[in-house]
Amino acid sequence: GAVVSQHPSWVICKSGTSVKIECRSLDFQATTMFWYRQFPKQSLMLMATSNEGSKATYEQGVEKDKFLINHASLTLSTLTVTSAHPEDSSFYICSARRHQETQYFGPGTRLLVL
Amino acid sequence: KQEVTQIPAALSVPEGENLVLNCSFTDSAIYNLQWFRQDPGKGLTSLLLIQSSQREQTSGRLNASLDKSSGRSTLYIAASQPGDSATYLCAVGEFGGTSYGKLTFGQGTILTVHP
Numbered sequence: 448g449a450v451v452s453q454h455p456s457w458v459i460c461k462s463g464t465s466v467k468i469e470c471r472s473l474d475f476q477a478t479t480m481f482w483y484r485q486f487p488k489q490s491l492m493l494m495a496t497s498n499e500g501s502k503a504t505y506e507q508g509v510e511k512d513k514f515l516i517n518h519a520s521l522t523l524s525t526l527t528v529t530s531a532h533p534e535d536s537s538f539y540i541c542s543a544r545r546h547q548e549t550q551y552f553g554p555g556t557r558l559l560v561l
Numbered sequence: 562k563q564e565v566t567q568i569p570a571a572l573s574v575p576e577g578e579n580l581v582l583n584c585s586f587t588d589s590a591i592y593n594l595q596w597f598r599q600d601p602g603k604g605l606t607s608l609l610l611i612q613s614s615q616r617e618q619t620s621g622r623l624n625a626s627l628d629k630s631s632g633r634s635t636l637y638i639a640a641s642q643p644g645d646s647a648t649y650l651c652a653v654g655e656f657g658g659t660s661y662g663k664l665t666f667g668q669g670t671i672l673t674v675h676p
Contacts (some may be wrong), residue, residue, distance in 0.1 A: 491666045
């Protein structure tokens with residue numbers, strides 16, 4: 448149990464376009480979902496925390512107007528990278544947690560902005 | 562602000578060796594500590610989770626210890642195999658309040674086990 452999926456697994460887009468990444472908890476209801484970003488050869492950095500039905504809490508230095516997070520249901524959170532630029536190219540990983548349990552991580556989405 | 566450091570950054574060993582990966586953190590008020598494995602271009606696989614009240618956890622050839630007072634954890638891998646080659650990440654879970662459960666990751670140790 449406790450499977451988290453992400454879609455798409457990779458995406459290539461032109462600079463200036465917006466990209467939406469989905470994170471789903473397949474077999475449990477996630478009260479909280481987290482979004483991380485990982486640049487090459489670096490560790491995961493938390494971008495934001497989202498609780499179902501409320502606004503996301505962004506980490507310092509993360510632009511909330513650029514990285515739109517929606518957690519509309521207990522099984523789905525979306526991250527939209529608006530007006531993407533090459534510097535947004537990265538590996539985006541989500542995780543999901545039910546109540547006070549551990550986080551379960553998705554397989555990640557690789558974004559390349561040309 | 563919690564900071565997590567992993568040493569060494571990279572490690573290359575021959576198959577069969579026992580090895581130790583180190584993780585240190587600056588704030589001892591933690592909820593838990595996890596060790597993850599990440600293969601190139603992939604997501605994270607949770608290896609071991611140690612609650613703040615625990616001293617160690619074991620799973621197969623893996624053993625993780627936690628010393629909260631000194632801000633240290635070690636991951637011990639016995640009889641290493643080429644399939645163990647991956648990046649190993651240590652992550653510390655924050656204790657409470659609005660940051661409850663927030664994970665702070667170390668930079669990782671890249672392990673290569675050669676035949």
